[in-house]
Amino acid sequence: MMPGADSRFDGDWLALREAADHTARSDALAGRLAERLARRAPLRVLDLGAGTGSNLRWLAPRLPGPQDWLLLDHDAELLDRAQVLAAPVSRDDRPTRVEARCADLAELSPELFEGLDLMTASALFDLVSASWLEQLADCIASAGAAALFALTVDGRRGFVDAAGRALIDDADRWMVRQFNAHQLRAKGLGRALGPAAASALPEALTAAGLRVFTERADWRLAAGEPQNGPLAQALIADWSQAVEEQSPESKAQVAAWRDRRLATLEAGRIGLYVGHVDVLALPEAP
Numbered sequence: 001m002m003p004g005a006d007s008r009f010d011g012d013w014l015a016l017r018e019a020a021d022h023t024a025r026s027d028a029l030a031g032r033l034a035e036r037l038a039r040r041a042p043l044r045v046l047d048l049g050a051g052t053g054s055n056l057r058w059l060a061p062r063l064p065g066p067q068d069w070l071l072l073d074h075d076a077e078l079l080d081r082a083q084v085l086a087a088p089v090s091r092d093d094r095p096t097r098v099e100a101r102c103a104d105l106a107e108l109s110p111e112l113f114e115g116l117d118l119m120t121a122s123a124l125f126d127l128v129s130a131s132w133l134e135q136l137a138d139c140i141a142s143a144g145a146a147a148l149f150a151l152t153v154d155g156r157r158g159f160v161d162a163a164g165r166a167l168i169d170d171a172d173r174w175m176v177r178q179f180n181a182h183q184l185r186a187k188g189l190g191r192a193l194g195p196a197a198a199s200a201l202p203e204a205l206t207a208a209g210l211r212v213f214t215e216r217a218d219w220r221l222a223a224g225e226p227q228n229g230p231l232a233q234a235l236i237a238d239w240s241q242a243v244e245e246q247s248p249e250s251k252a253q254v255a256a257w258r259d260r261r262l263a264t265l266e267a268g269r270i271g272l273y274v275g276h277v278d279v280l281a282l283p284e285a286p
């Protein structure tokens with residue numbers, strides 16, 4: 001869902017996407033991270049743009065030992081939602097202590113990096129600028145922390161048929177190009193990278209001297225599965241709205257595309273995919 005001009009996200013949208021996010025994420029990268037962090041306790045974790053805590057709910061149970069999480073976001077309502085949900089326990093049933101801080105990512109204070117074991121975020125980096133990202137990578141490297149950044153969109157999106165084969169026509173391709181162009185609009189942290197974040201993120205972390213591993217983490221919403229319907233419908237609606245903003249003169253063309261794709265979705269003839277990458281960055285072993 002597109003954020004508002006002030007980069008606020010709807011908590012119901014975050015709830016709607018949570019199951020698809022969790023299914024898509026790379027267990028292999030989390031496993032490699034867990035191995036690396038095994039001897040640190042309690043783990044000090046900072047979750048940037050934490051929203052309602054989806055990343056905490058997925059990642060904390062995959063990491064070992066007691067954990068202290070700080071959830072940072074500029075949206076107090078989302079953080080309130082995160083705090084009413086039960087804190088998960090670690091992989092080995094140790095407690096997770098969760099604090100929330102309402103703050104703007106534009107100003108990351110140096111104190112946040114002190115004693116930090118893990119910097120993490122999910123579904124964030126398409127919103128940020130290249131220079132913000134480079135600064136963050138340098139701060140992570142200087143702190144000697146690890147980083148796990150999940151679900152950065154990479155610009156691939158489209159439909160599949162009932163057998164899971166790609167099903168993309170010229171109208172879809174035009175819609176993808178327009179949508180990806182819309183993603184570049186500034187969202188409070190400079191000119192947004194949009195889908196370029198998927199390559200800029202590992203590049204910045206590598207340039208900062210970290211060892212970087214990436215895996216695909218795509219949403220795959222198969223055709224004809226009722227549990228995928230609400231998210232797939234919301235994606236098509238959001239996609240159309242972004243393209244209408246990007247190309248106002250094409251309103252009728254966008255509406256025709258939306259109605260056609262919604263009808264085939266509801267008939268169970270198409271599913272949807274959205275490309276993402278997960279990125280793990282580790283400091284050189286001490």
Ligand SMILES: C[S@@+](CC[C@H](N)C(=O)[O-])C[C@H]1O[C@@H](n2cnc3c(N)ncnc32)[C@H](O)[C@@H]1O
Nearest residue numbers: 007049050051054073074075104105122123188
């Ligand atoms: C797409 S949501 C992802 C939320 C959460 N990480 C998840 O995976 O569900 C992006 C989050 O970044 C936060 N955000 C965006 N710009 C921000 C900024 N300048 N400062 C702090 N938080 C920001 C939003 O409030 C939102 O919670």
